[in-house]
Amino acid sequence: MAKKQIATFLGPNKGLSVVGNRVYAFSGAIGVDGTEKDLLNFTTGDDLIPCTIQFNYVQAATEDFFYRVYFNNQLVQGYLTTHSTQYTSPDNLIPIIIPPLTSVKLTAQNVDDNNERTQLVSITGKVLDA
Numbered sequence: 001m002a003k004k005q006i007a008t009f010l011g012p013n014k015g016l017s018v019v020g021n022r023v024y025a026f027s028g029a030i031g032v033d034g035t036e037k038d039l040l041n042f043t044t045g046d047d048l049i050p051c052t053i054q055f056n057y058v059q060a061a062t063e064d065f066f067y068r069v070y071f072n073n074q075l076v077q078g079y080l081t082t083h084s085t086q087y088t089s090p091d092n093l094i095p096i097i098i099p100p101l102t103s104v105k106l107t108a109q110n111v112d113d114n115n116e117r118t119q120l121v122s123i124t125g126k127v128l129d130a
Contacts, residue, residue, distance in 0.1 A: 016042045018127065023049055025123040029058060034114035039121040040106040044098055051125025053094040055108065057081055058120055063112040065119065070105040
């Protein structure tokens, strides 16, 4: 009988955690101003990773934020959250497949002001043999 793998969440960081065939990353709450800021930044291993990315604007404010997903420093996904829709629109889940050996960077930027507002991002998925 295989020994059960146990993982303990130690807190947010910028990397990807792998437990068995599952992956996750949680940036934790990060203050973001008018400069594009990394929320997560890591490189994947040899496997394909179908996953879901979810950015969150976790502070009541009126600024607009732009969220970006980069693979190997190339923009592959992004969207703008405006202050008028942040409380009325559903969560913006981004289903995406991360290729093997890929540098992944997830960023946020306050495009409306230089005020620092709390943002976060999470990734959850499963590793597939490439």
